[in-house]
Amino acid sequence: MAKVDSASNRPVRNYGDLNPRYFRTGMWSFVLHRISGIAISVFLLLHIWEITSVVRGGAEGFTSQMASMAAKLWVVGEWLLFLALTFHGINGIRLILLDLGWGVHEHKRGFWTVFVISAIIIAVGSYFFVMRFLAYPWAR
Amino acid sequence: MTRVMKEFKLRVFRYDPEKDAQHHYQTWTVDYREGMTVLEALLWVFEKKDPSLAFRYSCREAICGSCAMYISGRYALACKVQVKDALEGDTVTVSPLPHMRVIKDLVVDQTKFWENYARVKPWLINDDPAPERERLQSPEDRARYNMEIDCILCGSCFASCPSGVTNEEYLGPHALVWAARFFRDSRDKGDRERLEIVANEYGVFRCHTVFNCVEACPKHLNPTESIQELKKAAMAYKLGLIK
Numbered sequence: 087m088a089k090v091d092s093a094s095n096r097p098v099r100n101y102g103d104l105n106p107r108y109f110r111t112g113m114w115s116f117v118l119h120r121i122s123g124i125a126i127s128v129f130l131l132l133h134i135w136e137i138t139s140v141v142r143g144g145a146e147g148f149t150s151q152m153a154s155m156a157a158k159l160w161v162v163g164e165w166l167l168f169l170a171l172t173f174h175g176i177n178g179i180r181l182i183l184l185d186l187g188w189g190v191h192e193h194k195r196g197f198w199t200v201f202v203i204s205a206i207i208i209a210v211g212s213y214f215f216v217m218r219f220l221a222y223p224w225a226r
Numbered sequence: 227m228t229r230v231m232k233e234f235k236l237r238v239f240r241y242d243p244e245k246d247a248q249h250h251y252q253t254w255t256v257d258y259r260e261g262m263t264v265l266e267a268l269l270w271v272f273e274k275k276d277p278s279l280a281f282r283y284s285c286r287e288a289i290c291g292s293c294a295m296y297i298s299g300r301y302a303l304a305c306k307v308q309v310k311d312a313l314e315g316d317t318v319t320v321s322p323l324p325h326m327r328v329i330k331d332l333v334v335d336q337t338k339f340w341e342n343y344a345r346v347k348p349w350l351i352n353d354d355p356a357p358e359r360e361r362l363q364s365p366e367d368r369a370r371y372n373m374e375i376d377c378i379l380c381g382s383c384f385a386s387c388p389s390g391v392t393n394e395e396y397l398g399p400h401a402l403v404w405a406a407r408f409f410r411d412s413r414d415k416g417d418r419e420r421l422e423i424v425a426n427e428y429g430v431f432r433c434h435t436v437f438n439c440v441e442a443c444p445k446h447l448n449p450t451e452s453i454q455e456l457k458k459a460a461m462a463y464k465l466g467l468i469k
Contacts, residue, residue: 097327098241098249100296103386104324108299112437116388184435187458190451193437 111197119177122170129167157225165215172211173204231258234309236267238279239321241328249328252276253317264297264312264320265304268332281332288444291380295332296321301382301442323385338394339384345397346405346423351416367412374407374452376445383439383449389432396432397424399439399449406452409459418463425460433457 102108109117139151177200183189189196236256241249254275256267265283272279283293286305293304298312298319312318326334352361383399390396397405405424408414424430430453439449462468 098243098246099327100239100249100321100324102321102324103296103299103301104391105299110438110441112435112441113388116434116436181435184450184454185457187454190454191448193435193440193450 111194115177115180115197115200118173119181122174122177125166125170126174129170156222158219158222159225161215161219161222165212165219168211168215169208172207173200176200176204176207231310234258234313235317236271237317237319238268238271238331239328240279240331242278242330251319258309262309263305264295264302264307264309264318265293267309267318268304268320279332280330289378291378294323294380294382294385294444296324296385301386301444303380303382303444306444323381325385325391326381334381334385336381339381339398339400342384342394342397342401343379343404346401346408346420347416348401348404348408350408350411350414351419352413353415361413363412370412371407371410373447374403374410376447377403377407378445380444382442382444386438386442388436388438389434393428393432395428397429399433399453402430402433402453402456403447403449406456409456417459421456421460421463424456425464430457430460 106117136151136155137148140148143150180189180196180200184193184196233255235253237251237253239249240246240252254271256270259266263286265286268279268281268283272281281293281295281304283305284290285292288303288306291303295302295304297304297307298314298317300307300312301323302312304320309318320332322328322332322334326336326339329335377400379400381400383403384390387396387399390398402424405420409417409420433450433453435450435454437450440447443449459468
């Protein structure tokens with residue numbers, strides 16, 4: 087194959103280790119921490135849009151905004167936010183402890199501890215989301 | 227596996243800068259021998275099938291650090307990993323160390339790796355006049371850097387670190403291990419100098435404690451332990467708690 091001049095300026099590198107198949111626990115917590123962090127930032131923007139409805143439409147605007155969001159789709163969104171916040175918060179505590187020098191020799195146990203605590207909180211909390219989901223209509 | 231393995235497939239990353247625009251994988255069927263290492267398999271191909279296959283190796287006993295590669299999803303020394311432990315089905319996949327520029331086949335450009343190593347001044351800094359004989363150290367003080375001196379500078383941790391994927395200015399686990407090695411040495415007087423080098427966004431603060439370096443290290447070191455110790459000292463230094 088002839089060497090392509092424009093492409094040859096781009097160095098060849100092996101990115102095979104970014105395949106999730108080969109991720110170990112630390113890589114999973116790193117990636118999930120970043121994804122949940124971005125999700126929480128997106129929520130903050132949505133939250134600002136939602137509460138500034140009072141600026142756009144006064145008390146009435148705010149009330150109708152809140153009413154329109156009492157729908158199944160938003161419950162799913164809130165549940166996803168709940169997943170992200172739970173993992174991000176608990177994993178964040180692990181990261182702070184690591185930076186203080188704790189658990190450096192037990193990193194796998196640290197990951198699974200975060201995983202189990204998050205899973206329990208998510209399992210319990212999800213019950214309330216299911217109840218809300220069933221109680222709300224699809225749209226208003 | 228009860229069946230005795232006679233042969234296996236060796237799938238190797240190929241890239242020839244003079245012919246190829248992109249890399250591809252080439253597979254050979256290799257005769258298996260009990261206890262065969264991945265390096266032996268590469269040498270088998272080199273001798274019997276394709277002498278153009280490029281790879282680094284030297285000591286064959288996991289001490290020179292030349293043959294670090296990415297083998298079936300693990301950062302490893304080709305001379306230390308046995309074929310039977312690296313099989314995925316009947317195939318062993320060998321790629322160059324990730325994220326570093328490939329020069330040819332399995333050989334990567336290590337320039338940044340060595341430059342970053344040199345940046346932390348990996349030598350004893352002590353301007354006090356040399357004593358008549360050697361600078362003495364108690365066995366306890368000597369034991370403080372037992373872990374760090376086992377580093378063979380193979381590059382596995384540097385290639386595994388996701389903080390370094392997009393930014394080769396990040397010192398990397400290997401350089402920080404060596405900074406810690408001298409930081410922990412009672413004879414060394416360069417603490418302040420080294421903290422200046424590591425206490426910034428291209429040093430310890432870019433470590434996100436992913437532990438890929440710990441998983442990757444073929445000598446079973448814990449670079450994160452070294453980095454976290456430096457991180458604590460760097461914080462204290464930046465807050466003015468240590469001079």
